Amino acid sequence: MTDAVIGWEQTSPVPDGTYFNAYLNVRDGRLYFEDLDLAQLFLGGGPDQGVGRTLSSPLEIVYLPVIRRQIExxxxxxxxxxxELGYAGAFLYAYASKANAAEEVIRTTLSAGAHHEMSSTIDVDIARHMIRRGLLTPDRLVICNGFKPAGSDYATNLLRLRADHERLVPVIEDLGEIAPFLTSGYHFDVGLRQKAYGANTSEAEIEAANSRFGLDVTQLWRAADYIAAAPNLNLTLYHYMVGSQLADPERFLAYLKPGIELYARLRRRYPSLHIFDFGGGMPVAMTLDFNFDYRGFARMLLQALQETCRRYGVPEPDVMGEFGRYTTAEHGAHLFKVLTVKENKSDLPWYLIDGSIMSSFPDSWALGEHFIVLPLTHLDKPFQQVQLGGITCDSDDVYPPKKSTSPLYLPVETDDLYLGFFSIGAYQEMLGGVRGSKHCVLPEAFELIVERGENGRYRFDLLPGQNAHDVLANLGYRV
Structure with a gap:
C-alpha cells in the first residue's frame, strides 16, 4: 500500500496555477478555496471579499457550496x-445526518433536494424544526435508523413526528422495535435492516457475522411476515449497509451482492417492497491521492440489480444511498497559524500551531486517519519536510499520525505562515464536541460559514467561538 498523499511533497515551491483538487488552488503564492483567498481572512489587503474585517486563528471554515456540489x-x-442502462427504478439520495448535524449543513442538504436520514431522538427534534421552517417538505423521505426499542425516547418521539410528516420510514433493527408502530394508530411505511456490516460475500457469512446492527436472515423473514400481516404497516425498504469509506468499487459491490440477492427474494414474496438502500460506504477524498470511479460503481451496482431482479422475475428497485462523509467531508476546513519552530535535535523540525490537532480531528490520533494539510501563505517559497505539533501538552497532539509514513512538507519561511486542514467536515466536530470542554481546556474556535450567491459573490456568517469565561462556566466554575 502506498503512503497517503496529504499535501505538497517537494522541496521546491508550488507552481502558480496548481490545482490540488477540485477546489484547492494556488494563486500568487497563496491558497484559495475555489475563489476564496484564505490568507486574506487573516492578513487583509487585496480586493474586499466581504468578510468586513481581518480574523484571528484558529478558524473553522464551513463552505456550504461544496455540499450542494457533492449532492448534484x-x-x-x-x-x-x-x-444508459434503461434502469427502471429511481435513485434516492439521503443525507446521513450523524456525519454533521449542524443547522447550516442540514439546511443545505434539504435545500439541495436530499432525503433525510437520522438515528436518535434529538435528530427527531431537528427534523421537526426543519418541517416547521418549510425545509423538510412533505415529499421527502425521512429514514429512521438506530436502535428504537419500545418505550424509548426515540421511538416515542418518532410516533409524535408522524403527525407532522407522513413519509417517515422506521428501519427495524430488532424484532422488539415493531410493536410501537403497530399500535400507534398511524400508517407507517417501514424498512428492515439486514445484519450485513463487514466483508461478507455470501448468505452464510452474513448469518455468521458478528454485528450489533440489524437482523439475521431468520429474523429478517420473521419480521417481514409480521409486518405483512399488520393492517397499518407496509414493508417498503430493505437496508443493507456493508461498511464505511469503501474505496475499491469491485470490493464494495462484492459485499453488496448477497443483499441484492436477498432483496430480490423478499420482493418476490412482499410486492410492497421497492427500495434497496445500500446505506453508507461511498468514499470521498480525504487525501490528495484519492481516486474512485463513481460512475463505474453506479453502473456495476445497477447492472447487478437488473440481472438479479430479472432472474427472480421482480421489478428493479428504487436505489437509495445514505451519504454522510461523502456529503460533508470536503466542505469543512480548520485554519491555524504556525507560532514557532523547534528543531529539538529531531530529524524533522517541529512546527507548533495555535490549536490542538487531536481535539480538532479526533480520528487523526484515535484511528490514524489522514487529512489534507496545505499552507495558506508562502507557497511560492521553498518547502521542507516537517512534523506538526498542537498547542496542548499531550504527546499525541501531532500530525502526521504517529504510525504514519506519509511525509508532510511546509514552507521554510514561517513568518505569517498559516496552514489549513482540509476534508475534515464529517464527524470531526461532532466527535470533538460542539461547545463542549476541549482537551487541555482550549476554547472552541470561531466559525466562518461561507455561502455563495448565483452572482458568484460570497456571503459570510461569523459565529463566535468560546472565551475563557465560556470555558470556565462550562466546567462548573462560577467566575
Missing part, C-alpha cells in the same frame, strides 16, 4: 447510468 454530482452520475 452523485445525482448526475446515477441519472446518466440509469439512462
Amino acid at each position: 454530482r452523485m445525482e448526475a452520475v446515477f441519472a446518466e447510468v440509469r439512462a
